[in-house]
Amino acid sequence: MREIADAGPWMAAGLAGVLGLLVGSFLNVVIHRLPAMMRRDWLSESVGNLMRWDADTPTLWSQVFGPRAAAPAALERAAAEAATALDGLPPLTLSRPRSRCGACGRAIRWYENIPVLSWLALRGRCAGCHAAIALRYPLVEIVTGLLFALCGWRFGLSPEAALWAAFCAILVCQFAIDLDTQLLPDDLNYPLLWLGLAGAALGWTGVPLAEAVWGAVWGYLSLWLVYHAYRLATGKEGMGYGDFKLLAALGAWLGAHSLVAIILMSSLVGSVLGGGLLLAGRLAHKDVPISFGPFIAGAGLLCFVVGPQAMRQWAPFAFPFG
C-alpha cells in the first residue's frame, strides 16, 4: 500500500482516472434515475397527504380548512386509487432494477457496461435492438475520469484527492440533471455543502473554515437577493432555490473570496453552453425556462480545474475583496 500511496503523480492520475471512469458509469445511473425517484416521492407524498389514514388522525385537508371540513369524497377516492397504482410500480432505486436499454428493455450485461470501451465496441448501439445509445453516456464517463485523474495528479492518492473527487462527481450530476430536468436535487446539494464545510474544518480544501462558512452564507444570500429583486421588478421568477443552495455549496468549497470569480465563470459557461444549445436547436423557443444550475455547476468544476493560484494570477479582477 505504501508503494501505491507514494506513487508519482502520473501513477496516481492513472489509477484515479480509471476509478473515475467506473464512477462516471454510476453517475449516468444517478443522472437518469434520481429525478425519476424524486418525482415518484413527490406524488406519493401528495397522495399520502390526501388520504384518510384512520378516523382519529386529522387529515391535512381538515388541518387546513378547519376540523369540520371534509375533503370531497372523489378526492379521497382518487388518492386511494393513486396509492394503489404507486404500490403496483416496480421498485426504483439507484441499484434496482438493473440497467436496461431504454428502447427495447434488454438487460445490459456486465461486458456491455464497461465504461467507454463497451460504447465504442458496440459502436454506440444497443446489442439487441440497435437503437442508438446517447453519446452522453461515454461523455459523462470520460469527463469524470479526467476530473478524477486531475484529483490524483494534484493531491496524490490521499484523502484530499478523494474529497475533491466527490466534489467533481456531485457537480457532474448536478450539471446533467439540471440540464435535463431543471431540477437540482437537495440530495446532492446538501452533501456537497456539508462536505465542503467538513473539508475546510479538516484543512483538506485549503480554505480556512471561517472563509468556507462565509462563502456558504454569501453564496446563498447573493442569489437570493438577485432572485427577489428580479421578482419585484418583473413579477417573474428567474431561478430556483436549488441555485442558491448550489452556489452556497461552492462558496463552502472555494471560499467567500472566490464567489465573484465563480459568478464570472458561470456567465462564461452560460454563454458557451447557451451558444451550443442554440446551435443544436434546443433553445428554439424563448419560453423554455433557462436553468442556471448547469452554469453554476460548470463554473465550480472550471474553478477547480484551473485552480485557485492560476485564477488569481490570470484574473486578479475576479478577486476584488483580496
Ligand SMILES: [Zn+2]
Ligand atoms: Zn435495445
